[in-house]
Amino acid sequence: MEKTVEENNISSKRLTYCLGMGLLFLAGQVLLCLGQEILLDQLLCLVTLDISFFLIFMLALMKHRLLGELPQKQSASYQKVFLSVLPAWAVLLAGSFCPHFFTPVLLIGILLFPAMDDVLALGLGLYMVLLLGITQSLSLYEIVCYSLLVICGILLTPYLQGREKTSFFGIHLLYFVLGFLLPIVFYYLSHHTLGIRQVLWGLGDGIAYAFVVLALVPWLLQKNQTELEGSYRLFLEDTYPLVMDIRRFSMAEYNHGRRVSRLAGICAGEIGADAPCAMMAGFYYRLGKMEGEPEIDNALRLANNHCFPTDVMAVMEEYGGILRLPQTPESAIVHMVDALVTKIELLDQDTMSSTWNQDMVIYQTLNELSQKGIYDESGISINQFLKIREKLVREDSLL
Template structure:
């Protein structure tokens, strides 16, 4: 039976929190500016249109694996970060018009989603600020330019080697752009303007240099912990597999264990291989169509996106392995299946395990199934040698 995607309560709550925060920020800024009732109504409909578009975008990105390393934890993290960003937007509305650090919410939101989502939220914040407590075309232009720059730079911040250089760029842009647009607006230098500009630029720099990577690290660690949780003995799907078939359970444990050990040998993500090895045959536990059912089931259980990709690349039937972890799990499962089959058909004394392992791995390699996985030849040889020596295969 084909599993249907279930409505995830955490995702629904997260979207509701985003909606409430959005209306809350809009209402707070409108009240602060003492807008007339017709202006309140106009802002309400503007906010409603924005929310409909953004919720559609979030769901579309989720379906396309654009933001979710894990649909449950990612949306919780996004809603929390959005709440902080909304509070920040209201707080900075008290600063002078041109010296509001609008780059900070965009940088934070990029860390927990992607640049497209961050730009969408950032542009809405810019628009609401300009329509309520701004009013200057030059201020809106400055906000929008800073928002676009923040999204571009935040993407580069995900590469650790660029962190300090990009952080310095955020400092420079958030210092100079407000000054330039302020001068274009008034044709004179404002008193204390450099002090305000330096303060907001320094806060933006700290966000880019330190807080951004803190959020990324927490997200990565959360995924690693989740991968361990879903293979623990008390996890519901592990218990269900035991009830379904002890033969399948023992096979899953063996593949999982060997794949994890091998991953550590060659420097791959061990926890991803641990979970990938265990759930690699999930589709066969459910029924045909195996791959589609496995992917649907994994998505309904909020498995990390990298693990879902491994399940979608099962034996390269629909998609070839696109990561070294996926190739490794496939290799281990194929070897274990081959050895288990030979143990049932012939006596152990009349065949050589090492030869079977070498032949199995070499056959798949020559079929070019691993060509797009990113596995190097040196890593392939190390994995082959490790499998030949692995005690669990004996």
């Protein structure tokens, strides 16, 4: 099902990074043209191409982000895209000073893979190669060589996250072979000759690629994980503006959100689900109550304006199973906990002071929800459901 709220209300933060990427495209274009015999009318034509491609690229980026198709989608942001595109342009500009056929374009895929999927990375990488070819008057063989390097580099990026030693060694070897052989092969096809200098440049490229995979990729993966954990914590801090708005609106809603957030995180950890996502989604699950009807649309609008992670917005869209049933374990957990906490909050303290009464409420509430088939599409197994239920029973207090 499509999102009920499209990304048509771009926040100032997103707009800043969008404009930054636009300026990056134009600056990169101008820098590539420096020192080349390019007339003003040719430069204007290239700038027109830049603007056209940038607009199409941003439309595709927005759509892919909305559909949750970006890697690390839970922490996908325009800031991350900008910080990935920036060094990719730096590699391209630095490579314009390298000998022909030996520009390190294979690095572009490595730099882009934390922020965008294969389609976007491939489109951007090939556009950058074509731009380099036009501004540097490259031969057809050189353009084809760079295009193949970009394509191969991006096709290999899913394997960069592998933990097995055999695949880890294999990826290093593949990057070395690609960086060494492809430029040499195309250089020979273009010149029908090959010297020791070209062989040394090829060896240098291959070794550099293998070293970058060894040193840079683990750092990028660790940085992604750190950003992910930090982003969820930021949205749950008492000093975050939206949290403060909820407190001003209603302390009851604030306390309810804190309870659901805490319990959802505990339950998610019990079955190996995404606890940070469950905690954040649990706190903002009833965000729409601040704005009134239509609550889900208004909640998603606020979440979109604050650049929430897409997986959290997906849980918020499935609020109460109204528009659709929970589709993920995190969404099912938040639904269970919210329904349970809501029911317990309606009961008086004397009733809930008894552990036996609290246990009965938990069993009755969760069993009724399960029997209605609300969690059939969430991917939660019967065993996981029982673990969640027993975990909640073992909690001293749900309030």
